Structure formats: structure tokens, C-alpha cells
């Protein structure tokens with residue numbers, strides 16, 4: 001089992017294994033063959049969907065109700081994702097506005113049969129808006145739960 005604790009920290013902001021210490025682990029998932037593109041790597045749209053889901057976890061603690069993704073501000077595919085990789089999604093709230101929350105997401109892959117070593121495969125910034133029952137923006141009501 002790899003050590004994710006702060007005792008294993010290497011350079012500033014990272015564990016010895018290269019994982020971020022300033023972000024929260026919000027999702028882990030293993031892509032399947034059905035998620036591949038014509039190259040045999042994982043389809044970028046599948047990765048984007050997972051990042052959208054992962055990015056919504058921290059805003060969900062603030063908005064206390066409905067929200068919608070309003071913008072993908074940046075999305076970088078740094079390395080391909082492959083079938084059988086264990087993907088870890090780390091997130092950090094970078095801005096809380098009046099009705100919107102912006103989140104930075106980083107995705108790390110443990111390659112198939114190379115678990116315990118982490119490769120950053122994707123990073124993205126997304127903005128979510130708290131919405132009311134009519135789908136209109138509403139103020140963010142409170143500080144995050146927990």
C-alpha cells in the first residue's frame with residue numbers, strides 16, 4: 001500500500017509519490033475498454049465527464065442544492081489514459097464568488113501493473129453555479145459543510 005500521509009511529503013505541495021497535498025481526493029475510477037477511442041487510449045470526452053463529476057464534489061458542499069457547470073476554463077490532457085489505469089482525481093476550490101465556485105482538478109494515473117507510481121494525466125479548471133428551481137443563478141448560501 002502506498003503512503004499518502006503528510007509524513008511522506010517530498011517537494012512542497014506533494015507527497016513523496018508525487019500526489020498533491022493541497023487538494024482533496026474526490027474520486028477514484030478505473031476506465032474500461034468501452035471507454036476507448038480509435039487509438040486504443042481512453043476517449044477524452046470520457047475523461048472530461050469524470051473531471052466534471054469530480055469537480056462538482058467540493059462545490060456541492062457549498063451550494064446546498066442544485067448547481068450547473070457554467071464553464072470549463074481550462075482543460076489539459078498531459079498524458080494519455082489507458083484501460084486499467086487507476087485514476088485519482090484531486091480537487092481544490094480556487095474561487096468562491098457570489099453565485100459561482102471555481103475548482104482546480106488534477107488527475108493522476110497509476111498505470112496497469114505499475115501501481116503506487118503516479119503520473120499526472122490531466123489538469124482542468126471548471127466553474128459551477130448555484131441555481132434555483134427555475135435554473136437561475138442564486139447566491140451561494142453558506143460555508144462548506146464538514
Ligand SMILES: CC(C)(COP(=O)(O)OP(=O)(O)OC[C@H]1O[C@@H](n2cnc3c(N)ncnc32)[C@H](O)[C@@H]1OP(=O)(O)O)[C@@H](O)C(=O)NCCC(=O)NCCS
Pocket residue numbers: 067068069070071096097098099100101127129131135136137
Ligand atoms: C449556469 C447559468 C444558470 C448561469 O446563468 P447566467 O445568466 O449566465 O448567469 P450570470 O451571468 O449571472 O453568471 C452567474 C455566475 O457565473 C459566472 N459565469 C458566467 N459565465 C461564466 C464563464 N463563461 N466563465 C466563468 N464564470 C462564468 C459569473 O461570473 C457569475 O459568477 P458570480 O456570481 O460568482 O460572480 C446558465 O448559463 C445555464 O443554465 N447554463 C447551462 C448550464 C448547463 O447546462 N451545464 C451543463 C450541465 S450541468
